[in-house]
Structure formats: structure tokens, C-alpha cells
Amino acid sequence: MRAKGKYELVSELARRRGFFWQSFEIYGGIGGFIDLGPLGTKLKHKLEDAWRDFFLKRSGIYEISTPIINPRIVFQASGHLESFKDPMVECSKCGRKYRADHLLEDAIGTKFEAIGLEAIDAEIEGKGLACPECGGSLSKSRYFLTMFETTIGPYSEAIGYARPETAQGIFIDFKRLYEIARGKLPFGVAQIGKALRNEISPRQGPIRLREFTLMEIEFFFDPEEECEALGEVGEEVLRLVPASSRERGIEEPIERSVREAVREGIIINGWLGFFMAKSKEFICGLGIPEERQKFHEKLPNERAHYSAQTFDHEVLLEDWGWVEIAGHAYRTDYDLSRHSAFSGQELRAFRAYERPRIAKTLKVVPDEAKMREAFGERHKAVMEALMRAEPEEVKRSIESRGYFEALGEKVGPEHVSFRSIEVKETGRRFIPHVVEPSFGLERIMYAVLEHSYSTKGDRVVLRLPKKVAPIQAVVLPLVNSKDLEGKAKSLWEALLEAGFDVEYDDSGSIGRRYARADEIGVPIAITVDHRSLADGTVTLRERDSWKQVRVRAEEVPRCLRSYLSGDLGFEEVGSS
């Protein structure tokens, strides 16, 4: 018989025991969507909590929650409407679909900058391009938009889109969030939530979904300031595949400490390096070894429109090779600048100088009477526009062209004078830069399941890290008798009361129950036997070693807590 792939084994287990399965099964299923079952949902929550615990708790990064549906303007500003679409053409003969820009690139041999559908069509016609497969004629190009589109409100014309990333919600709220952070920089804002992308052909179960969960941090900082956090993680060694290597055809990772990588300019920003190191540590903590992780830099033409540098944090999966589980992008001030321009809102931070500085600056002094004379009723508006402009620019314009244009009116030298004044500057205003670590939850979940999947003889043991195991312990009476049942059930109640995720199982033989528990990754099984009735002790059995220790029943919550938190090893639990 054909050997089964790891994905097949894992997803078989996932279906059978309720981690995840394909959505809409009774209607034949739809690609790109999965349902999480009871265990999958629990696992998801624990992964989210592990992530919060790791990234947010000690670093003052706080979490918000914003809508999935956003109005059109948001994605105009963010640039997604521009770049989240691809021009497609279809062959009228064989029906094959192609990326129009790719066809053109192949034909002319250089990068083709998309400049609109008409231009593309003209180019295709001009070059006499036909279907590369069958030679049939090509349709007019049209855009395929990877965002889901909808309307907001009934009978509404207002177009809305489902967000393809959670980040925009954070950028939009920047002003308020910066206030709430009491004007401190750097600071980070996190969001965990669904994002949607209308993938052309999703595959690989939980790896490529149309609806998936992102855990993202937008970390705002002053680009002129040294990254002070590198010290903490600076010596962490990363496996990197820099773009400079890739351009020379080298895909082998090099090893550099974060500090070195930043110094050598392989990672162009300290905070980016900081989060990459943290990211590695986080994924290691989920049981995925270092040597199965690497950071793969995107080439400039592969990068998203907003990014100055992107590293994909990849893990090695059995069936699919290296898969991105997190992306680390240096988004610079792109998003805030764009939202500032589109909304007309000031989205800048203020950094006070140590001592106020006296700066000479130019002031525009309008002559109101002359302006009224020249512009009549509009003079007030023209004046306001004039005052909003950069004084230097106004002066330059008037000197070189003889006028400055404000609201379509020509403001000449007769309308204004300039005065050099001294102002006290207490600080500078600037648009913060952003680095964004962005984690794909479902992918991480799958990677964790795959790495946890092990067998012992013909039994499956899911060696899930203790902190994310959906069920932390199971209470078992050794055999089904009234005495044992009573004792076991009261222990179960006590553990539930103490806040553990614990189950009770009295079905089948003891071996079968252990097997059931192993298969869903329950770290500890607690067995109540005849001796429990005599001396009040119970057996703790460790999933990974199958070793057993005896502890007093009333000590179980304490022991369990120490063991699960990693404070005590299993053997120590028994002797404590």
C-alpha cells in the first residue's frame, strides 16, 4: 500500500477527533474554507493566548479589534485596490486564463509596469499576442480583484471590502491609539482577527484559505532613534536567505546573529530584526525546531506595495516544503502617510527635544485689503489656503514665477510680504515608521499539529506543547466500579473548579483511554485506582514518557499547575 503523507495522517486525525475539516461538507465543500471542531477551536484559542502572552504581555503592546468590512476609501488609501488586483486575459478558444502583465513580460523580456487595462490591451494587440498554449485569440483584459467585495447597507451604492489584512484597522485608529499610549514611542498595537482573500485556487487544507486568522502587530517607532531593544535578543542566531543571495541564485540560508545581520545591513531595521528574533523564539516554543525554520527575504518585485523589506518566516512541512507562517515587513511610514493624505487628518507623532530650540522661520504676511480687492468674496478662502502652504514654497514660487497659486488664484508679490521670525521649537513632528510581524494562525496550528504528530507502535501520540494542549488532563477510574467512579468524579470536579481544561473518561479499558488521550495530546492522565481509596493518592501519567508518579489527590491541582507551566519536571512532581 502507498505510504501516507504526513498531511494525510494529520488531517485524518484532525477530522476524526475534531480539530478541523473542510467547510460546507454536506454541500460538497468549497475550497479555501475550513471549520474548526471542538479541539481545533480550543487549540486556536490557546495559540492566540500563547501569542498574546509572548508578544504583548511584557512589552506594553496592546490589542484592539476593528471591523472586517471596510469602506472602499480605506483600501484606496492603503493601496490595496491598486495592487491587490491582477489583469487577466482569457483565451477565447481554449478558455485558459493568464496574467496579462506576465504574458507581456514574457513577450518583451522585461518588467512590464501595468498602466491600466486599455494600455495592456493596446500592447497585446500591438505585439499580436495570442494564447501561448493553443494560439487562440485573447479576450480584452480585465481585473481580478483578490479582495471580497460587498455593499454596505441595503440597496446601497457604498462599496465595501473584506479586509485582506487586519493592519489597516490599526493604522486608521492611529491618532486615537497614540493618544491612549499617552504619546509614547515606540509602541505597538496588535490585532487578532479574520482576514479574507479571494484566492484563485486555494489548496493544501489549512495552509491556503480564503478566510483565515491573522495575528498582527503594528509597531510604531521613530526612525531616527536607535532601536534599544536589540540588546535583549541581539545574540539570537537567525537562519536567513537574504535577497542579495537569492538574486545570485543562492537559496541556502546563512547564519547571523540579529545584531550582525542588522549591522551588515542584511536586515535594514533594528525593530524588524527584533521581531524576527522573537518570532523564531515563539515558534521554537511551539515545538518546531530551529533547523526547520528560516527567514526568506522577498525580492523587491515580490514584495507587497507597502514594504521596504520583507522576510517570510518559514517552517519546513513534510509534504509542502517551506511554508510561510509569518511575514515580517518594514512598512516604513507608507500606511500612515497614505491615510493622512486620504483623510486629511494629521497622523504624526511628536518627539520633544531635550531643550527647546530657537529656529528661524519664514512667515507669510498677507495683505488682507489687497487680497479682498483682487479676489473679492473668495479672499478669505484664498488666504487660508495660502497660510496652509509651506512659506518657503510660497516665497520660492513668487520669486521664480511671479505668483503662487492658491485655489486657482494667482497670489502675487503685491498681496503678501514675508517676515523672518524666531520660533521656539519644543520638538519635532514626524510620521512614525512601522514594522509589522504578521502571523497566520491556521498555518501555525497546522505546523504545530504536524510537528507534534508522532507514533508509538501503532498508536498516535500528539506531543503538543503543554501550554497549547486543548485538554490539559483527563481523569480516569482504573476500572468501572462505583467506588472508583465517586472518587474520580470528585477529583474531576475539583480540577474543573480550579480552572483546568480537564475531561473525564470511563469508557472502555484503561489502555484504550490512555490511547484516546494520547491521540489528542492530553499531557497528563490522572488515574484513580484501588490504592486511591486506601491512601488518597492517585497516579499521574505523562503522555510523552508514559511514566507514572503517585501524588495525593488534593495535591493534584498544584502539581498539575507546576507541571503544565514548566516549573516542575514530571519526576519532580512526584517527589514534591
Place this chain on the structure above:
RNA sequence: GCGGCCGUAGUCUAGCCUGGCCUAGGACGUUGGCCUUCCAAGCCAAUGGCCCGGGUUCGAAUCCCGGCGGCCGCACCA
């Protein structure tokens, strides 16, 4: 979206090529019962299936067409 392979209980699978012996067989699981003092033991019983739709035929799990879904390759993954 194209090409190749594929779709049978909760899971895995036999049957399909060569239509009827299929009232679709098995294993595991699950549930109930008996038994059972530590790793899927045993016995009894129950549970449940041919992806969807159309066609060919006296008769379709089996042949044909379409759809949906899966895997692999191409493309795509901003």
C-alpha cells in the same frame, strides 16, 4: 482556471477495468451491556456508506456526460 490521478459508513478500505451473485463486504472507531486492578484485551448488541445531478440499460457503486471537492503539475499566493 488548465492537464493528470482520484471521490464507498466517523476513519481506513474491498468491490469498479469485465454492469446482475451487492439486500455493498471487512477492519478500526463510537454507543450500550458483560467482563476487567495500568497502556487500543475479550464477548454480546447497536450504529452508520456508494460526492451531487443527469444519461445509457430490463438492471448502475461499476459505463457515459456535467457539476462539486481532493491530491499532483502549470499558473496564482498582492
